[in-house]
Amino acid sequence: MDRSGERLDVSGRGGQVRRGVADSTPAGASGPTPVGAELIASHYVARRWMLTSKAARPFIHLLCLHVGAAAEVGRPGKTTAFTGPAIVWLPAGSAEWLEVPAGATAELLQLRAGVWHRYLPPSAEPAYLALEAAGGIMARPVEPDLVTTMSRSIAAIAAEIASPARSGAASIMSAELTLCVLRFWRLFAGATDDRDEEGSSAEILTRFRRLLEERYQQHLRVSDYANLLGMTPDRLHALCSRELKRSPSELIQQRLVKEAATRLEAGTVAVKQIAFALGFKDTAYFNRFFRKHTGEAPGVWRRRVAARVRAGRSRPTLNFADWP
Structure with a gap:
């Protein structure tokens, strides 16, 4: 986040705001700091924070307002006010600025969009997907006790970020962040049933696409994806069949076939290596799987594509237009 919130009055900078910047990331994480x-x-x-600044623009902001506190959020042509006790979720790009007036106490959590899930355990994935997909500002008045609980977690996160070399810092930070996210998600989980079916369906299918892109190599079952989405397999099947004219199982299989075809066309890597890279433990099964969906064995497909390219003809196409 930029430092504009401290620059409104130089006299107010003397330790009034404690800032945590994540200088370390969990194992396997890379790139800009996520929290x-x-x-x-x-x-x-x-104090005012310019959320469209270069530093703040990629981040989601979670604001925790205490009793008697207030805040304003500015968007083009519109200003929205919030009063505590309340919790406010500001998706990246949803507002131009955030202002906290004199006398207010609050906590602000900063989450880099598309990256902060690295601190969450797999069990929190449904919450992450739902909140990451939020397109607009979400705010909810809450009991003072919940604000107090959330503020303690945010304070703990700030403390661990400030001293990343301490033993267990990343684990403690992960635990506190998970609690914050799950508590906030719980506030809005029931509200999803009240949205119109079209919008709800589109959001669910977007989350399904994202999950499938991340996990197609794991060969998860339809029921596994349904659990991650917080719904029944029957509902997921009905949505996919109605909106995409294909079952979830077909979409899962087609995503694997598309990736296999892309890798076969791209180079000379052995079919066995491609099979293992895509999560197939048996090359013979991969061959049968690919032939079932394309009508040709992987090696035959590769040779035919190469011949068409040499002849200046277009590559064969797979009808997977629903998937990127």
């Missing part, structure tokens, strides 16, 4: 936290103490001047 930050700020503790906003009561002060005699207002």
Whole structure:
């Protein structure tokens, strides 16, 4: 986040805001830091954060407002006010600025879109997918006790970020962040049933696409995807059949076939290596799987594509237009 919230009044900078910047990431993580936290103490001047600045633009913001506190969020042609106790979710790009007036106390969690899930365990994936897919600002008045609980978690995150070399820092941070996310998700989980079916269906299918892109090599079952989406396999089947004219099982298989065909066309890597890279433990099964969906064995497909390219003809196409 940029430092504009501290620049409104130089006299207010003396330790009034404690900032955490994630200088370390979990094992396997890379790139820009995914999590930050700020503790906003009561002060005699207002503070503003420019959410469209280069530093803040990629981030989701979770604001925790205490009793008697207030905040304003600015969007083109519109200003929205919030009063505590409340929790506010600001998706990346949903607002131009956030202002906390004089005298307010709050906590602000900063989550880099598309990256912060690295701190969450697999069990929190449904919450991550639902919140990451949110397109608009979500706010909910809550009991003061929940604000207190959330604020303690954000304070703990800030403390661990500030001292990343301490033993267990990443694990503690992961645990506190997971609790924050799950508590906030719980507030809105029931509200999803009230949305119109078209919008709800589109969101679910978007999340299904994202999950499939991330996990197609794991050969998960339809029931596994349904569990991650927080729904029954029957509902997922009905949505896919109605909106995409294909069952979830067909879509899962077609995504694997598309990837296999792409890898076969791209180079000379052995069919056995491609099979193992795509999660097939048996090359013979991979050959049968590919032949079932294309009518040709992998080696035959590769040779035919190469011959068409040499002859200046277009590659054969697979009708998987529903998937990127």
